[in-house]
Amino acid sequence: MNNKSLTANQLKLIAIIAMTIDHFTSVLYPNYPTQWWIVGLHSIGRIAAPVFWFFVAEGYHHTHHIKKYAGRLFLFALISHFAYNFAFGISFIPFQTSVFNQTSVIWSLAWGLVALTVHESRQLRQWQKTLLILGITAIAFCADWSSIAVMAIVEIGVNHGDFKKQMWIMMLWVSVYAAVYIIFINPVYGMLQFFTALAIPLLKLYNGKHGDWKGMKWFFYIYYPAHLILCGLIRIALYGNIGVMIGA
Numbered sequence: 001m002n003n004k005s006l007t008a009n010q011l012k013l014i015a016i017i018a019m020t021i022d023h024f025t026s027v028l029y030p031n032y033p034t035q036w037w038i039v040g041l042h043s044i045g046r047i048a049a050p051v052f053w054f055f056v057a058e059g060y061h062h063t064h065h066i067k068k069y070a071g072r073l074f075l076f077a078l079i080s081h082f083a084y085n086f087a088f089g090i091s092f093i094p095f096q097t098s099v100f101n102q103t104s105v106i107w108s109l110a111w112g113l114v115a116l117t118v119h120e121s122r123q124l125r126q127w128q129k130t131l132l133i134l135g136i137t138a139i140a141f142c143a144d145w146s147s148i149a150v151m152a153i154v155e156i157g158v159n160h161g162d163f164k165k166q167m168w169i170m171m172l173w174v175s176v177y178a179a180v181y182i183i184f185i186n187p188v189y190g191m192l193q194f195f196t197a198l199a200i201p202l203l204k205l206y207n208g209k210h211g212d213w214k215g216m217k218w219f220f221y222i223y224y225p226a227h228l229i230l231c232g233l234i235r236i237a238l239y240g241n242i243g244v245m246i247g248a
Contacts, residue, residue: 005207006202008055008209008211009211009213011054011205012051013216014202015052016223019045021041021044021045025041025045026244028238034188039188039189039192042192043198044198046193046196046199050170050196051199051202052109053109053112054199056073056153057112057157057160058160059113060117061157076106077104077106077107080107081107083104083228083232086232087231087232088231088245089243090248097248098247099142100185101144101245102247103144104228105143106224107143107144108145108148108149111136111139112149112152113153115154116158119133119154120157146177148174148176167203171194171197174193178190
């Protein structure tokens with residue numbers, strides 16, 4: 001565990017596997033069942049979000065083209081909106097049934113990058129930054145992982161190089177998300193959000209290298225909507241055209 005042995009590609013692949021387990025579990029066993037092994041599968045899925053947050057923040061610090069990076073994420077968010085909502089039986093038109101889970105986490109990731117850019121801007125005054133970031137969190141609220149993804153990306157990016165602080169503040173925001181889940185959605189699944197901590201020892205092994213394969217970014221852009229479309233087909237085959245989670 002003391003050897004930093006995982007590349008960005010390897011961590012992203014772990015996150016993709018965890019995400020896939022989580023999403024397929026949601027459509028195979030809908031509406032928040034609490035059998036221990038189903039909760040266990042969703043617990044594995046909690047690994048995914050922190051890895052994605054971490055690498056959006058890393059991307060901010062390493063990319064030479066922030067606008068292009070943000071543009072790709074927003075285009076990806078638009079495409080993924082239809083795949084995500086089809087996967088879980090959520091209306092393509094937001095806010096028909098709920099304010100929760102109205103679009104995919106990619107929407108939050110894209111706005112997280114924007115919020116981090118705002119925070120680090122030298123042209124904006126502090127009060128302007130605060131108002132803009134508050135507005136961004138409101139815009140991202142309806143997505144998977146909600147405003148928490150935005151704030152986690154901001155804090156991870158601001159504390160670049162201080163891994164311990166990055167993770168402590170990330171888990172503080174996860175606690176807020178867990179509290180919302182406990183109060184408004186499901187107490188068991190609220191507590192389950194704390195299993196995002198499973199990502200911490202993996203991220204600690206990050207060696208700062210991208211990895212040999214240059215196609216991971218494009219692989220994810222294709223895989224993410226493709227696996228969600230498959231989830232939607234399974235959902236319809238098993239249960240008909242019904243929603244399987246909050247927001248549907």
